[in-house]
Amino acid sequence: MNLITISLNQADFLASTLWERSDAKAVVILHPATAVVQEYYKGFAEYLHDMGFNVVTYDYRGTGRSKSGMLRNCNVSMSDWIEQDVSCVTTWARARFPELRLMAVGHSIGGHAILLSPATRLLHAAVLVASHAGVTSTIKQTMEKLRVWCLLRVLAPVLCRTFGYMPARRLGLGEDLPAPVMLQWGRWSAMPGYFYDDPDWDARRRAGEITLPLLVLGFDDDPWANSDAITCLMSPVKNSQIERREIRHADFGVPAVGHMGFFRIRCAEKIWPEVGKWLASQCQHTG
Template identity: 60%
Template sequence: MEAGPVPLLASCWTVPGAAATVILHPATAVTQDYYASFAAWLAARGFNVVTYDYRGTGRSRPASLRGFDASMTDWIDGDVAAVTRWAGHRFPALPLLAVGHSVGGHAIGLSAATTRLRAGVLVASHAGASSTVRGLAERLRVRFLLRVLAPLLCALFGYMPGRRIGLGEDLPRGVMLQWAGWTALPRYFFDDPALDAARRMARVGIPLLVLGFDDDPWANPVAVDMLVSHLVNAQVERRTIDPRAAGVPAVGHMGFFRRRCEAALWPQLADWLHVQARQAGGQQEVAHGAC
């Protein structure tokens, strides 16, 4: 599929009698491969699942990131729309649902393509102002990374070399610098007039499940509140999970999609999606095959 002139590479799990099609929007500096186990598990529970990489990342990365022009706004306005449009055309008889991790949850709230969805799940999504990060040491680490180290490395390399320093995937320069700029604002991207985030989120009117975790220093209740408070017309259900009470040693910001959460946490997300799929019109038989 393509987002304007930029090709995006996706993976698709299809099942006979699927209840719905679920699009999985990834987190920043995380590729679709990270979600493969969860996608396969979700497909085994009766959903078609589409995963993909944003432009400039994973399998959607060009030969060189130096000089590659991309921003987080491009991800939200271009890539999310392209994948949603493609999934709708590929499975026209089925409800479209989405699961967004971190910035992937932002995409559900901000993208105009959300009007095509019947429901969505936000996992560890929050307004990422650095002032809301829990714990002084982590807050100082994040500020140094995003305000000092990232601009320096982007200037030196022409992109953010995340792999070299153990911070996930490499990122296009424009993505990294826009993200860093938003984290320095008191209300994250809600203080960026060019994005107009509050107006965008106010137009969302679908059911949303918002999952947070007690041990997540970034998507903590204050930061999640800052994001979710702007979803004024959505039917929001909040769940804040204590990992240890659920029988999981840790979840944090990244752990929900790891296998250790399969038995304890994944079923509640799948159950909620099934309810939304039934309310959106029930199941229809679809052919089993590759995308």
């Protein structure tokens, strides 16, 4: 395991970790969820490394070890993460390992990035874990819908205005976030088609142009990435070979998975192979 720094431009960088082996059969990039740092994915990265992959994890700008300066001065948005950060690490991995197939696993917004990043054309295959259109109206539970609505539409704008960033850690919501990230997320959540309805972004066209094989995982106890929300996200993806799996956690003997639990060690023995074996199978495909 090596800590590395990937330069995005003269001022910005992505703090990354590389698990490398001499006999690797492919490279897998792990794109994190919002407000989640790369250390969260360490166990899963080690699992993939043991399976024969080189693995790259990293932090988006403004989070984890990719923070630079005062967070209130960070003007990076969610679309910047997708456009720039994801493209940067993907291009770096392609240049570092030009002879190996390049694949990705995206968690939540990390899955959005796989659908929308211009660098996705460099991938051979990808997995979306708990990725969904974050539209508040798709949340089934009334109290959870109200909680998320209040957070994104009321509390977040006030806190971002007050602090100059989103103090998510104080609320138990993960990493503190740049204000533009949180505010853009809130705007998208109010649109019926999420970012597909953003007039400043051609997200629907981008998703429609994806052609690589995709494994899409959802979990029956995830209140956000439920079946309808996943369908909303995947509806423009017309040209990919998509394999959707709805994981019923009880069937795997796991007490809970939810939105965050797939990457916890309790899922290692029974659920991680759903992804590990699929990625390994993609190394056998020609093309």
